[in-house]
Amino acid sequence: MFEERAALRAAVRGLLGGQIAADGMWARLCKEIGVAGLTVPEEYGGSGATLGEAAVVLEELGRVLSPAPMLGTVLAVHVLLESGDEETRARLLPAICSGERIVTAVWAGCVFPADTVLVVRDGTLSEIEGGIEITDSLDLTRPTGRLRSEDGSAPGLRDVACAALAAEQLGTAERALELTVAYVQERHQFGRPIGSFQVLQHRLAEAYVRVQAARSASEAAVQAVADGSADAPLLAAAAKITCSETLRAVAAEMVQMHGGIAITWEHDAHRFLRRAWATAQMYGSPESHVARLTPTLLSSPD
Template identity: 35%
Template sequence: MEFVFTEEQAMIAETVKGFFAEHATSERTRKAMAADGIDRDLWSAFCAELGLAGIGIAEDLGGAGLGMVELAIVAEAAGSQVAALPLLGQAMAAQAIASGGSAAQQGEWLGKLVSGEAIAVYASADALDLADGKLSGSVSFVMHGGVADLFVLGSGDSAWLVRADAAGVSVTTHTTMDQTRPMATVTLAGVAGDALADGAAALAAARQAGWVIAAAEGLGVAQASLERTVAYAKERVQFGRPIGSFQAYKHRLADMVIEIEQARSAVYWAACAVDEQSDEAAIALHSAKSFAADTAFMCAGNMIQLHGGIGFTWEHDAHLYFKRARALQSMLGAGDWHREQVATMILGAAA
């Protein structure tokens, strides 16, 4: 597949890269980490001013009418700055409602999500029990669960909308490694959920969006790790010469470049395959999520080591990238699980 951004996509990439570079600063991200994990001013500008929260939603539903490629472009730019936004969970929730919600459910929620008026997050909730139309059980690892207004919970082939302020809902927040994406446990005790009209379609759309965004964020983390390390290699001098001139150092940087270029191909192959409803979409998604997340972890780890002592300090941003990369590896299916899906698709029963 030969893939090149269209003129419009290139313009979006330039716009979002500049937006996050200017506004998702280290100072603002650290301030958000000390609060609830969201840079509220950044989120407001992201949604209301640029309209980026609706980039993967159809125009007749209030979105921008663009696809997964454009969403990946935005996610890559956000990942490159480790932006403190509820982008991943919100996009998964919005895609679920757009694909599987009734007209009433779409009308009630999508406008609020696109504008930033409300925050919704998606979570897999296979341990939920349904009795007499009421949901009970505990849902772990809910992204930004402590600040969400709406939970989209998927279980089996069904999905429900659950308001955070509904009777019987309790939320326990946790301190997690990636403080830009805090997790929570949501407990339901006889809660009246609003079942989505087509649960299977909702879950499929949420997972596709989640894997594309997580992979694209990983690509952004990896690219930024490389660029920051290259800049440091030109500035830091040892034995009278820049450390980037030493062969061993250059080899590590070259390894990062190779992995990043492969990850970039995987990410945009997956996004394009989803947009084109290609038969390759499933294998592309699993490949992109596993490869890009592993690449992010490798590059972020190298960033710390190649910065020497300063890279291990709290004052340096390298740890922000490392924590985001490690979190991406484990969420929405670990790399081993995704690779098993790829093996099964290729080898069938032999896998």
């Protein structure tokens, strides 16, 4: 499994080529690698893989702040497979796998622009074509919208959403740290690289520890959700909290250590910061998840 995921990561990273927020990649990702159908059963034209493989792709897309609709696709596939609606599955899943149709599932009102939006109300699956109100977004690399009529959910959808988004946030944080480490070794001040200053080394070391903790939280959540573990709700929320806070902290350090250049439109640092703050609010802010989990954790005998 490790070798297969490593090969998948290499293929996606090679195709993306390190291009920040590059448009037009979705069709190639679907056609050449089959990313849209990773979690779709083989009978519908997919790979029959798990959320673990999808998380690898989400990490790589997060590294380049890609606007590709992988996150929404993962949620849509989950909703379709959980719905038991065979007619809708047979009609939508093959089109999703090929990339011909972009489908997402809405939760908590936030939705990515798509051809079709899936909503589950009282166990009934509904399809909404269009009608998405595109909203102003802090993250200029990925437009989002709101469906005012949305009031439904699906079993486990929140856990899938939080775990999947955490994987994407992890990739973004890792890349932000890599770019910052490279920059402080190149930029000189007082005759030496600024990365040689102890205060910056300490801050970068703290950022590294944060990223490693975020990876542990993300991988635990993805595995728990994929396995249907009883701990999935707790681990998914913990991953969302940890990865959101890590990305915000690392992106802030990226801006600080890049100095004045980081606040210009010509540099990508502000894009990482925007993505950090925008994703932190998706599927519930870190603060809201802490408030939601606090009663459970306080009452736990452990």
